[in-house]
Amino acid sequence: MTESSTAAPPAAPPADDRPYSPGLEGVIAGETSLSKVDGERGRLIYRGYRIGDLVERGTYPAVANLLWTGEWDPSHRLATARIPDAVMTVLRTLPASTKPMDALRTAVSAWGAVNDLPWPPTDEQARALTSFSPSALAAFARLRAGLEPVEPDPSLDLVEGFLYQLKGERPDAGTARALDAYFIVGAEHGFNASTFTARVITSTRSDIASAVAGAIGTMKGPLHGGAPSEVVDQLSQVGSPEHAEEWLRGALARGERLMGFGHRVYRAYDPRAAALRKVAESMEHKPEWLELAIQVEDVALRVLAEKHPERALKTNVEYYAAPVLQGVGLTPDLFPATFSLARHAGWTAHVLEQSADNRLIRPDVRYVGPAERDLPS
Ligand code: ACO
Helix, strand or coil: CCCCCCCCCCCCCCCCCCCCHHHHHHCCCCCCCCCEEEEECCCECCCEHHHHHHHHHHCCCHHHHHHHHHCCCCCCCCCCCCCCCCHHHHHHCCCCCCCHHHHHHHHHHHHHHHHCCCCCCHHHHHHHHHHHHHHHHHHHHHHHHCCCCCCCCCCCCCCHHHHHHHHHCCCCHEEEHHHHHHHHHHHCCCCCCHHHHHHHHCCCCCHHHHHHHHHHHCCCCCCCCCCHHHHHHHHHHHHHHHHHHHHHHHHEEHHCCCCCCCCCCCCCCCHHHHHHHHHHCCCCCCCHHHHHHHHHHHHHHHCCCCCHCCCCCEECHHHHHHHHHHHHHCHHHHHHHHHHHHHHHHHHHHHHHHHHHHCCCCCCCCCCCCCCCCCCC
């Protein structure tokens, strides 16, 4: 023991007046060449390319490859992968009541346990994990419904393959394309909470599966990835355009948040919401409440502007993710896990970027507890 328990406490240290930003808002905590989120102007680019152009002219595998390698190859393909037997055994033991995010996190963790994932992480590891997870989520969704999992079809691209393994039949081209667009807009988004988690885990030289499992746990929170299913709930409570204003004002008066609005970074309209609104409107099988959502959006933006004139609260990606996800036939409880599948490209690209120029992420904290003191005798 180096400190005597009877020694008088030293003089109080000087006050810690280093700058502190709650929630790390506005703090630069790293550098990336993967994406730029321009919240003031409502712009988003992946390696320089505009999100709207990527949605119109790209596919999810091409975008994932762009994030991993920096190369734009629109013909790049990536199929879903087979589930290792040990992971399938784990999935079979989960109760049907397991939340899909918990099932996906567990599957990724089990995948990490059966794969050798040496440091540093590689493109191959990123591809393998990104192509494994859709199979795992689809298998879990079938098992909980009492159905047998469907083997991957290597002739299908990742998003089409996911829908095939989920439903047991090939989706039509429009449905696959709509979900692919959703995967593109969900692929990457700067230093959001789950990506930051993945980078912190990677910075300790832990493996890519641990980083992605941690990221899934972070995305599980409703302030990050849980909003689209709540958008559906809120719209069903609103019921009709005539009730929108009264319902929205009531919700704000009760201190509730309007799901699908507001963002830590965007002060302008989220460009991903704009891209997904176009996709939703052009879908063949759109949910019947899409028109209601469009009308409610206008009212919500108006009442939010009145309630919070100091902070621009605009539509975020989750608002129009809801009709796209429902339109392609996913149940709302699968929305957050599907968002996680899409974000695999970004998470794993950040894992690669972090490991390529690694420094342990270990910030400091301001102590606000009692001054040093003696234990009561
Ligand atoms: N509805 C009502 N009020 C809101 C909303 C909202 N959607 N968003 C923010 N506000 C209010 C807050 O209550 C707060 O007001 P106060 O200062 O009077 O308490 C003020 O605006 C600032 O809000 P913060 O919580 O400081 O903003 P923060 O940057 O932390 O939050 C967040 C961002 C979590 C997304 C928030 O806007 C929210 O909860 N939105 C609803 C949930 C949602 O849509 N989540 C998906 C986000 S997109 C994504 O993660 C992919």
